[in-house]
Each structure stands twice: as C-alpha cells, then as structure tokens.
C-alpha cells in the first residue's frame with residue numbers, strides 16, 4: 001500500500017516543480033519598442049533630413065524616458081530637449097549620446113519629465129528650425 005502511494009506522489013511532485021520552474025522563467029524580456037514598465041518608457045525615434053519621426057510625444061510627469069535614436073538621413077543630426085524651463089542651452093537640458101549622429105548611427109537620449117504638466121520642446125542642434133518636436137507632459 002505505502003509503496004503504491006509513493007510511486008504516485010513522486011512523479012506528481014516532479015511535474016509540479018517543473019511547472020513552477022516554467023512559470024518562474026516565463027515572465028522575462030521587456031520587448032523593446034514602446035515598452036512602458038513602471039515609471040520608465042522607451043520611444044523609438046527616426047532622424048531624417050530634416051525631421052524627427054515621430055515628433056510629438058506624450059509622457060507622464062516624473063516619468064523616465066529613453067529616446068532610442070536612429071539617423072536614417074544623410075546629414076548629421078542630434079537631439080536636445082529643452083528641459084523643465086523649456087529654454088535651450090540651460091542646465092536642465094538633455095542632450096543625445098552621442099551628441100552627433102552620423103548617417104546610420106544610433107544613439108540614446110535619457111530624460112526625466114518634470115513633475116509639472118506642460119509642453120517641452122526638443123530640436124536638432126544642426127537643424128534647429130526644421131528638426132523639432134514637442135513633448136507633452138501630462
């Protein structure tokens with residue numbers, strides 16, 4: 001009697017623990033594009049001659065944002081976000097890394113939205129009147 005119970009329980013326990021392992025491994029991998037985990041998000045932006053696509057963004061106040069930049073144009077581009085004061089070339093600006101993207105280059109710009117709602121401008125320093133965009137902070 002005890003022997004038959006044992007032979008039944010052991011395989012059952014094995015199956016359950018394998019199931020738990022599969023569950024534990026399942027959740028990984030944040031799938032890149034437009035990911036939004038907790039209070040951080042990433043946004044893919046294509047740089048062209050001379051524009052950003054897209055060039056309007058909506059983020060939550062206090063949100064960490066990573067712009068993933070790709071220069072698909074034939075000119076050099078970069079990105080500068082004006083920051084909470086919405087003035088360029090001040091201490092709260094955020095600049096792309098690297099600060100010059102040659103054709104085909106990729107880069108990032110990491111920025112944290114201010115706590116107040118509002119609109120914040122961004123632009124390319126090489127094409128400041130053409131390559132522009134705006135971030136709506138909600």
Ligand SMILES: [Cu+2]
Nearest residue numbers: 077124126127
């Ligand atoms: Cu540019």
